[in-house]
Amino acid sequence: MLHYLGYFAAIFIGLSLGIMGGGGSILTVPVLVYLMGVSPVLSTAYSLFVVGSTSLVGASGYFRKGLVSLKTALVFLLPSLLAVFAVRKVVLPAIPHEVLRVGAVVVTKDLLVLVAFAVLMVAAATSMIRSRQADATLDAELHAPHACNYPLVLAIGLVVGTLTGFVGAGGGFLIIPALVLGARLPMKLAVGTSLAIIALNSLIGFSGDLSAGTPIAWPFLLGFLAFALGGIVLGTYLARFIPGARLKPAFGWFTLAMGTFILVKELLFHHA
Template identity: 55%
Template sequence: MVEILGYLAAILIGLSLGLIGGGGSILTVPVLVYLFAIEPVVATAYSLFIVGLTSSVGAFNYFKQGLVKLKTALLFGIPSIFSVFLTRNYLIPTIPEEIFSVGSFTLTKGVFLMALFAVLMILASYKMITSKNKPKETVKKQTSQSTKEYVLIILQGLFVGMITGLVGAGGGFIIIPALVFLLGLEMKEAIGTSLTIITLNSLFGFLVSQSHIQTDWTLLLGLSAMAIIGIFIGMRLAKNIDGAKLKPLFGWFVLLMGSYILLKELVF
């Protein structure tokens, strides 16, 4: 029964990616850890594959419509990939299995990653809840970006790569605002480009994790298939539903999930 819920949740992962261009990875790690009993470090790697493969389907669909800015994707994506590589290969292995103990409480590597993920969920939910109902579709496109804006994009790419590498999150909630408000992309272009960046980051992150984990391909491909079904449904619904209007509702759900994970890992 629990596994059935997990596969149904995988559809929601794809649905979120198809509707709002992000948010799917926020659900993936909790689904893997709590419904499939996957160890957190392995769950972050599995999440990278599921989110990367699912995002690639969405990115290809947007690319066919001319809604992917490849130059921008590379500008953001190359620093992200570099950061993912450093995080998965050098940062995560240096985190000790037992970080510290206070009384009866022990902060393990798994608890630390889940708590960090929960904090990320809460921060992401805040941005989703407080975002305006209608994203700025009419942001004036810039003919050229300043050096400062390019530097900000590169720095955000490095930050997103670190987050992707640490907790298996694609970072769409960071990428899309940066593309819209720093580079002046229209919302649909931002979603298509975001999915492309998430694809590059996530699949690369999974590949560099292979030397550290054993992969259950049956589970991984099964969940990915369900998530891909979800993204097709999401992309179809996106033609008639404004994903931005659903973002605050999804944000409240993410807030509840993040708060539950934080309490479960650190308190109960």
């Protein structure tokens, strides 16, 4: 029964990416862990493949409309790709299964990944809940007379690459403000460029898993991806009629509830 819910959730993940240009990827790891029974560390690898592939489909639509800034994406990706590949290829495999033991309390690698992911979910949820205020601030800043802040774009690229590599999420809630405030891109151009960055970041990160010898259950992964791709195609169509800005706060509250659930479950009931 949970597996059926997992495939339905995959459609929902793609749907939110298609309508809002982001957000849905933050749910991929929890869905894989709690509904599909995938281990937390392996689920981050699967998430990179699913998020990267669905974002690539979304970005291709924006690219055809001329809404992807290749120059800005390249500047952002230089540090980001190095960071995400290094984390997946070197850092994550080097973390021991038992990270810390204090008396009867054991912090495992899986627990560390889930807690880090839940914290990222809470941060992303806060960003989505405040999206209307944030969008207004971004628009106001965009019309201020400033040149492209390349150091800011490079720095956030490094941070996003590290986060993407460690928790398997796209980081769109960090990328879009960086592109608008740092690179001075209009919002629609920032969304398309963000999807292109997320796609390349995620797929390069996944290649790090492949080169590190991570075992991949391809029939399961491709089946899950098929449902997510169906969702993003439907979401791209519905985006003509449903403004993504209206859905972001509600989706943010849902994400906040999910993040809080993971923190409570893993920190308070992990050893129960």
